[in-house]
Amino acid sequence: MKPLQIALLGAGTVASGVVKVLARNQEELQRRAGRGIALAAIAARNPDKARAALGDALPITTDFMALATRPDIDIVVELMGGISPARELVLAAIAAGKHVVTANKALLAIHGNEIFAAAQAKGVIVAFEAAVAGGIPIIKAVREGLAGNRIEWIAGIINGTTNFILSEMRDKGLDFATVLKQAQALGYAEADPTFDIEGVDAAHKATILCAIAFGVPVQFDKAYVEGITALQAADIRYAEQLGYRIKLLGITKNTGEGIELRVHPTLIPATRLIANVEGAMNAVVVQGDAVGPTLYYGKGAGSEPTASAVIADLVDVTRLHTADPEHRVPHLAFQPDAMSDLPILPMDQVVTAYYLRLRVADQTGVLADLTRILADEGISIDGLIQREAGEGEHQTDLIILTHDTVEAHMNAAIGRMQTLPSVHAPIVRIRKEELR
Amino acid sequence: MKPLQIALLGAGTVASGVVKVLARNQEELQRRAGRGIALAAIAARNPDKARAALGDALPITTDFMALATRPDIDIVVELMGGISPARELVLAAIAAGKHVVTANKALLAIHGNEIFAAAQAKGVIVAFEAAVAGGIPIIKAVREGLAGNRIEWIAGIINGTTNFILSEMRDKGLDFATVLKQAQALGYAEADPTFDIEGVDAAHKATILCAIAFGVPVQFDKAYVEGITALQAADIRYAEQLGYRIKLLGITKNTGEGIELRVHPTLIPATRLIANVEGAMNAVVVQGDAVGPTLYYGKGAGSEPTASAVIADLVDVTRLHTADPEHRVPHLAFQPDAMSDLPILPMDQVVTAYYLRLRVADQTGVLADLTRILADEGISIDGLIQREAGEGEHQTDLIILTHDTVEAHMNAAIGRMQTLPSVHAPIVRIRKEELR
Numbered sequence: 001m002k003p004l005q006i007a008l009l010g011a012g013t014v015a016s017g018v019v020k021v022l023a024r025n026q027e028e029l030q031r032r033a034g035r036g037i038a039l040a041a042i043a044a045r046n047p048d049k050a051r052a053a054l055g056d057a058l059p060i061t062t063d064f065m066a067l068a069t070r071p072d073i074d075i076v077v078e079l080m081g082g083i084s085p086a087r088e089l090v091l092a093a094i095a096a097g098k099h100v101v102t103a104n105k106a107l108l109a110i111h112g113n114e115i116f117a118a119a120q121a122k123g124v125i126v127a128f129e130a131a132v133a134g135g136i137p138i139i140k141a142v143r144e145g146l147a148g149n150r151i152e153w154i155a156g157i158i159n160g161t162t163n164f165i166l167s168e169m170r171d172k173g174l175d176f177a178t179v180l181k182q183a184q185a186l187g188y189a190e191a192d193p194t195f196d197i198e199g200v201d202a203a204h205k206a207t208i209l210c211a212i213a214f215g216v217p218v219q220f221d222k223a224y225v226e227g228i229t230a231l232q233a234a235d236i237r238y239a240e241q242l243g244y245r246i247k248l249l250g251i252t253k254n255t256g257e258g259i260e261l262r263v264h265p266t267l268i269p270a271t272r273l274i275a276n277v278e279g280a281m282n283a284v285v286v287q288g289d290a291v292g293p294t295l296y297y298g299k300g301a302g303s304e305p306t307a308s309a310v311i312a313d314l315v316d317v318t319r320l321h322t323a324d325p326e327h328r329v330p331h332l333a334f335q336p337d338a339m340s341d342l343p344i345l346p347m348d349q350v351v352t353a354y355y356l357r358l359r360v361a362d363q364t365g366v367l368a369d370l371t372r373i374l375a376d377e378g379i380s381i382d383g384l385i386q387r388e389a390g391e392g393e394h395q396t397d398l399i400i401l402t403h404d405t406v407e408a409h410m411n412a413a414i415g416r417m418q419t420l421p422s423v424h425a426p427i428v429r430i431r432k433e434e435l436r
Numbered sequence: 437m438k439p440l441q442i443a444l445l446g447a448g449t450v451a452s453g454v455v456k457v458l459a460r461n462q463e464e465l466q467r468r469a470g471r472g473i474a475l476a477a478i479a480a481r482n483p484d485k486a487r488a489a490l491g492d493a494l495p496i497t498t499d500f501m502a503l504a505t506r507p508d509i510d511i512v513v514e515l516m517g518g519i520s521p522a523r524e525l526v527l528a529a530i531a532a533g534k535h536v537v538t539a540n541k542a543l544l545a546i547h548g549n550e551i552f553a554a555a556q557a558k559g560v561i562v563a564f565e566a567a568v569a570g571g572i573p574i575i576k577a578v579r580e581g582l583a584g585n586r587i588e589w590i591a592g593i594i595n596g597t598t599n600f601i602l603s604e605m606r607d608k609g610l611d612f613a614t615v616l617k618q619a620q621a622l623g624y625a626e627a628d629p630t631f632d633i634e635g636v637d638a639a640h641k642a643t644i645l646c647a648i649a650f651g652v653p654v655q656f657d658k659a660y661v662e663g664i665t666a667l668q669a670a671d672i673r674y675a676e677q678l679g680y681r682i683k684l685l686g687i688t689k690n691t692g693e694g695i696e697l698r699v700h701p702t703l704i705p706a707t708r709l710i711a712n713v714e715g716a717m718n719a720v721v722v723q724g725d726a727v728g729p730t731l732y733y734g735k736g737a738g739s740e741p742t743a744s745a746v747i748a749d750l751v752d753v754t755r756l757h758t759a760d761p762e763h764r765v766p767h768l769a770f771q772p773d774a775m776s777d778l779p780i781l782p783m784d785q786v787v788t789a790y791y792l793r794l795r796v797a798d799q800t801g802v803l804a805d806l807t808r809i810l811a812d813e814g815i816s817i818d819g820l821i822q823r824e825a826g827e828g829e830h831q832t833d834l835i836i837l838t839h840d841t842v843e844a845h846m847n848a849a850i851g852r853m854q855t856l857p858s859v860h861a862p863i864v865r866i867r868k869e870e871l872r
Binding site: 028029033141144147273289290296297298310314315327329334338 | 453457460461464465466467468469470565570571572573576577580581582583584585586651709712713719724725726727728729730731732733734735740741743744745746747748750751752755756757758759760762763764765766769770771774776
């Protein structure tokens with residue numbers, strides 16, 4: 001049988017991984033897929049640069065649209081990133097009857113509903129294992145491997161850059177800005193790291209996980225997104241003393257009333273396996289009603305790890321593209337006519353526990369005032385440490401851990417506590433999850 | 437569309453989980469699969485007991501063969517365990533054109549080649565996610581999620597009973613026999629725990645992982661199997677002091693010359709994520725050439741965790757059974773006409789590192805004799821600790837860690853060392869893997 005013809009859109013890091021791994025594992029891939037997978041051509045903005053990176057065995061074009069719709073192409077692999085022109089190219093490829101494989105989480109988190117609807121209408125597959133957690137087959141695990149479960153929640157370290165920074169901050173006791181510079185020097189953070197450190201990249205991925213876990217449309221605009229730029233070394237240290245690690249988690253949870261979708265720094269018990277995921281590695285915990293907790297760990301980025309996911313999708317499409325479209329795995333795990341209309345909950349309705357750090361006057365009555373406010377708001381305290389004030393100091397750090405409470409109540413309590421004259425600096429609030 | 441009709445063979449723990457979860461998640465399963473999945477009937481040896489466990493909403497029969505081949509049944513779920521009559525029933529179901537879902541690792545490890553060939557010839561699917569690591573979707577991960585990789589090795593904690601025992605031995609400093617009794621009292625070990633503690637169960641699962649990782653037939657008879665019954669508390673303690681944990685691992689590795697397939701207690705660095713998998717949990721590390729290391733963690737046994745895997749298979753079969761058989765995922769990950777004839781290597785050709793504990797006379801020259809023998813056999817030493825002999829003691833423990841070496845050389849070295857008059861007890865040898 002003629003090999004399936006693949007077009008690559010983009011010639012960056014991941015594309016070079018795809019080219020390399022496809023060539024290296026060609027024989028084994030054929031044995032798996034039962035049919036050859038052949039790279040037909042690559043579209044690149046800068047053909048000379050592309051040729052230098054990928055060699056000149058393959059035709060390289062600058063006409064992305066012509067390649068995406070070329071009649072002899074079976075599968076278009078979109079590895080450009082960004083929204084435009086990726087969106088137009090993917091939609092054009094679908095309209096031309098091509099199957100699409102993409103690693104583009106931003107595109108799917110924002111325009112996924114449009115893209116999946118177009119693919120559904122045309123009877124083609126859009127596969128996106130590489131869009132979340134790189135080489136970890138987490139899309140497949142949630143969509144197929146755990147299909148017997150009602151998923152209760154997912155919590156994941158799904159951005160390697162921020163996990164690298166947090167690991168270094170903890171290991172070496174350094175502050176955020178210092179570690180960020182090191183991470184940039186080492187290539188773990190980009191020159192413009194905004195999307196990573198502000199949590200946007202993680203929120204794109206959490207949005208996709210949310211959709212396939214709960215059968216809702218992708219709704220990136222409803223995600224709560226908080227990055228790690230405000231994290232201080234002191235809080236990492238206090239968390240450690242209390243038996244917790246701070247990780248940037250993407251969390252999505254079905255509460256029955258609605259769905260939580262949020263990215264923020266999170267205290268998690270140091271004994272949890274995911275708390276021990278260090279450096280640029282990713283890991284995702286999925287809690288199903290039947291299976292309980294499961295965890296998936298691996299490299300979340302990089303040339304060959306991401307290529308691993310892209311090629312798994314190519315093999316999947318090769319194996320399954322002849323199935324009638326009614327009997328394939330649905331793009332978002334649930335049949336398109338059976339999506340849920342459960343709303344994404346606004347952040348002030350989210351229920352979680354909290355770590356609070358207050359800089360307070362070292363005088364009697366302060367604790368009484370604070371605990372009174374918490375009690376008024378119906379917030380119960382799980383633990384509390386007050387550092388003894390140093391010699392000659394008149395202020396001290398007070399750390400409060402709370403039980404689960406509604407975020408709106410916590411906002412109200414923090415607002416009130418902040419106005420107390422004995423509270424001397426902005427109150428630090430970090431959410432805390434037991435993950436069980 | 438008429439729901440797919442399911443027959444359950446067996447009415448034990450897993451069957452009751454399947455019945456419960458199918459009922460509880462019915463609506464969600466329909467939304468995922470696009471078609472109903474209906475339990476038609478159950479075959480049980482003792483219908484009264486089955487009725488007590490599963491309720492009487494479903495017809496219960498004692499005629500397994502009639503149910504396995506009944507014309508209205510689409511999928512036969514075999515949950516009986518054991519070889520016979522499970523094998524005959526599965527083959528009869530296949531011959532009758534039924535798809536089969538099974539959790540039976542012993543059956544597949546021993547008769548998988550026959551069963552998959554029959555299924556292939558008949559164009560039906562045999563799905564077996566539940567056969568390895570319970571609720572963890574490891575079969576799907578290796579067979580599909582990592583299809584872009586050449587798998588280099590897999591190492592897994594794939595028997596919960598023995599991991600529970602080893603965790604307790606380490607935590608509490610107790611010996612094997614004591615912990616085994618506790619595990620039996622707690623239900624973590626069966627009344628006859630032989631298959632678990634002797635490593636047989638883990639070897640069944642490793643055999644299946646080996647086949648889908650490397651595209652070779654299942655070859656349980658070639659597996660090296662060593663359990664945990666001889667493990668002593670002292671070795672767990674020494675390993676700890678050296679920065680290692682001892683886990684019962686199922687290991688399979690492609691060396692290029694052949695394939696290693698072995699189950700034995702193994703020292704692994706305490707800093708590895710898998711070293712921190714405690715209690716009855718399972719975890720599997722898969723090393724792919726493109727993705728690097730990935731890890732999959734979850735409950736490896738139990739009613740609903742195993743049911744989770746069985747139902748995922750039911751959803752898979754529901755989604756994919758209409759695809760033409762040439763374009764489904766092959767049972768053993770590779771196309772049946774493209775299997776590899778790489779041999780399973782005999783244990784004495786396996787390459788690994790070693791932990792040795794010797795009870796030696798506390799006198800000069802002993803170490804020289806021992807290290808001379810190791811050097812003669814081409815074995816290089818990675819580390820060595822000699823406990824100081826206590827007051828009045830004339831013997832002491834000597835611990836040697838070696839670099840990688842061929843098992844045959846180690847056998848020769850141990851044989852020679854054992855004959856030295858200064859070596860006072862049987863030499864303890866535990867294999868050691870860095871897992872990187």
